[in-house]
Amino acid sequence: MNPLESLTDAVVRGDRREAVRLTSEQIDGGSPPKEILAALVAGMDTVGDRFQRNEAFVPEMLIAARAMTESMAVLEPLLAAQGIRPEHTAVIGTVQGDLHDIGKNLVAMMWRGAHFNVVDLGTNVAAEDFVNAAKDHGADIIGLSALLTTTMPAMRQTVQSIREAGLHAKVIVGGAPITAEFADSIGADAFAPDAATGVDIARKLVSA
Amino acid sequence: MTDRERFLATMHFQPRDRAPICDFGFWSETVELWKSDGLPEHLDENTATDFFGMDRFEGWVGVVDGLDPAFESVVIEDRGQTEVVQGSDGVRVLRHKFMGSIPQHVGHLLTDRESWNKHYKPRLTPESPGRFPGAWEQRVKRWRNPQRPNVLTLPGGSLYGWIRNWMGVEAVSLAVYDDPAWFEEMVETITDLVCALIDKACSFGVQFDTCGMWEDMCYSGGPLLGLEHFKKYLLPRYRRITDRLRNHGIDIVWLDCDGNIERLVPLWLDAGVNCIFPIEVGTWGADPVAYRREFGRDLLMLGGFDKHVLARGKQEIEQEVDRLTPVVEEGGYVPFCDHRIPPDVPLANYMEYLCLARERWGRGVDLKPMGKLWHAMAGAAP
Numbered sequence: 001m002n003p004l005e006s007l008t009d010a011v012v013r014g015d016r017r018e019a020v021r022l023t024s025e026q027i028d029g030g031s032p033p034k035e036i037l038a039a040l041v042a043g044m045d046t047v048g049d050r051f052q053r054n055e056a057f058v059p060e061m062l063i064a065a066r067a068m069t070e071s072m073a074v075l076e077p078l079l080a081a082q083g084i085r086p087e088h089t090a091v092i093g094t095v096q097g098d099l100h101d102i103g104k105n106l107v108a109m110m111w112r113g114a115h116f117n118v119v120d121l122g123t124n125v126a127a128e129d130f131v132n133a134a135k136d137h138g139a140d141i142i143g144l145s146a147l148l149t150t151t152m153p154a155m156r157q158t159v160q161s162i163r164e165a166g167l168h169a170k171v172i173v174g175g176a177p178i179t180a181e182f183a184d185s186i187g188a189d190a191f192a193p194d195a196a197t198g199v200d201i202a203r204k205l206v207s208a
Numbered sequence: 209m210t211d212r213e214r215f216l217a218t219m220h221f222q223p224r225d226r227a228p229i230c231d232f233g234f235w236s237e238t239v240e241l242w243k244s245d246g247l248p249e250h251l252d253e254n255t256a257t258d259f260f261g262m263d264r265f266e267g268w269v270g271v272v273d274g275l276d277p278a279f280e281s282v283v284i285e286d287r288g289q290t291e292v293v294q295g296s297d298g299v300r301v302l303r304h305k306f307m308g309s310i311p312q313h314v315g316h317l318l319t320d321r322e323s324w325n326k327h328y329k330p331r332l333t334p335e336s337p338g339r340f341p342g343a344w345e346q347r348v349k350r351w352r353n354p355q356r357p358n359v360l361t362l363p364g365g366s367l368y369g370w371i372r373n374w375m376g377v378e379a380v381s382l383a384v385y386d387d388p389a390w391f392e393e394m395v396e397t398i399t400d401l402v403c404a405l406i407d408k409a410c411s412f413g414v415q416f417d418t419c420g421m422w423e424d425m426c427y428s429g430g431p432l433l434g435l436e437h438f439k440k441y442l443l444p445r446y447r448r449i450t451d452r453l454r455n456h457g458i459d460i461v462w463l464d465c466d467g468n469i470e471r472l473v474p475l476w477l478d479a480g481v482n483c484i485f486p487i488e489v490g491t492w493g494a495d496p497v498a499y500r501r502e503f504g505r506d507l508l509m510l511g512g513f514d515k516h517v518l519a520r521g522k523q524e525i526e527q528e529v530d531r532l533t534p535v536v537e538e539g540g541y542v543p544f545c546d547h548r549i550p551p552d553v554p555l556a557n558y559m560e561y562l563c564l565a566r567e568r569w570g571r572g573v574d575l576k577p578m579g580k581l582w583h584a585m586a587g588a589a590p
Binding site: 099100175 | 490
């Protein structure tokens with residue numbers, strides 16, 4: 001296993017100390033920051049794949065994301081110095097009337113792990129706030145989350161507001177009561193059944 | 209038959225006059241909406257169950273298996289439509305003031321070993337004075353009657369769900385990796401408490417009927433905790449509790465868990481937890497018929513009727529009632545909606561469901577009476 005593969009492996013195992021140590025070692029050794037970033041992202045991708053295959057669970061995603069975040073704290077200044085910034089921005093929140101944030105947080109975490117710039121609006125977010133944030137940040141992706149069947153109409157309303165505002169951002173919806181059929185019916189661009197799939201879908205939508 | 213005789217016969221696959229007719233309850237908004245369709249004004253979400261003539265499948269005995277003393281419940285901040293409240297579990301939540309819903313956790317007292325030892329562990333001792341309700345001796349005297357009409361349910365605690373609530377999903381997930389010995393100590397403390405309470409409650413010469421546990425440890429994609437961690441930390445302790453219960457003659461151990469439970473059911477069965485409640489159908493399509501096919505009579509079931517079907521119409525309701533009927537007839541299963549009835553269900557549809565349930569599952573035998581509204585809306589229904 002070469003050092004970058006070891007870094008990827010450390011993220012997969014959620015070994016934050018080792019991940020930070022290897023990141024620093026790679027920086028000190030003069031590895032291109034883009035390659036270090038790619039190794040970190042590859043680790044999160046592996047965990048995402050395992051999650052989708054039911055081989056990893058929420059704790060494994062969380063420790064991997066923590067290892068990635070702490071490594072990124074070391075790497076970020078170097079990326080910034082070389083003008084390497086996330087290519088895509090995602091705005092995410094739980095729709096109005098809904099106070100739940102666990103699923104939304106997991107998606108945000110996985111998007112960050114895929115090196116998206118993520119603007120997390122929190123919970124109980126009004127449609128106009130999604131629209132304004134997407135405009136302000138030039139979002140490519142808008143993620144809408146809902147846990148309750150009673151807040152699904154708010155998700156519909158939010159998609160409608162985004163469409164009426166003429167934003168180019170793609171809308172991904174998710175949450176326990178949400179189905180692909182519902183996503184279609186409200187005019188969303190995609191449905192993400194889980195956080196890991198949310199990464200695949202976001203990548204596909206921004207590269208389309 | 210009494211509610212108790214009927215329920216126990218059902219869960220032991222024995223002959224009975226009919227299936228129990230039960231419900232999970234109603235959202236308060238639903239009850240309010242139904243009032244404009246004729247539901248009596250005096251009813252609320254607590255009294256509607258009796259109004260609709262439901263049987264009982266649980267009867268909590270009043271033993272406190274959680275934090276004792278509980279934390280003081282206080283409003284921390286009023287935000288108009290919402291408020292931040294510290295609940296009796298010490299968790300700060302943001303909740304709607306005027307709408308029934310699941311609140312958002314915004315702060316936790318339990319963050320590390322120190323806060324565990326200071327705030328939580330001392331509240332999980334079996335000896336604390338608030339564990340058994342007042343007039344316990346009189347209650348016990350009544351309950352010793354083997355002909356008592358109602359099911360008696362002992363509380364069986366929560367080996368993961370409580371800790372998850374006290375810490376939050378992220379913190380408990382990290383604790384499993386960062387300090388597994390501490391996580392294990394928390395689970396062990398709760399197990400010790402539950403076992404001690406079971407022993408004490410059963411020492412009064414009452415034959416309790418069931419034990420109810422709570423976890424809510426799954427989401428739409430499956431369990432929040434990995435299976436290996438489940439097997440390592442939880443399974444042996446569930447087994448300790450269920451062995452204890454069986455030694456006391458309690459062989460119906462149900463566990464309340466929302467979300468997609470499919471991968472945990474075999475593990476719970478292995479651990480002696482043999483009944484699942486309320487079988488949330490969800491978008492993942494949990495299904496009592498499929499569970500019976502897969503787990504046979506090893507798995508007892510409560511719930512599992514898709515509440516969303518009730519919003520669709522008469523034909524869909526009848527199809528679902530008919531689809532579940534063979535499992536209901538076989539026994540080991542008490543059907544009812546997989547959570548409280550939401551406000552998008554018209555009262556007429558709910559009446560349609562009840563009419564069918566009482567006719568097909570209840571066989572029209574010895575059903576509890578309902579209010580006048582029933583007769584007005586359901587005509588010659590049983």
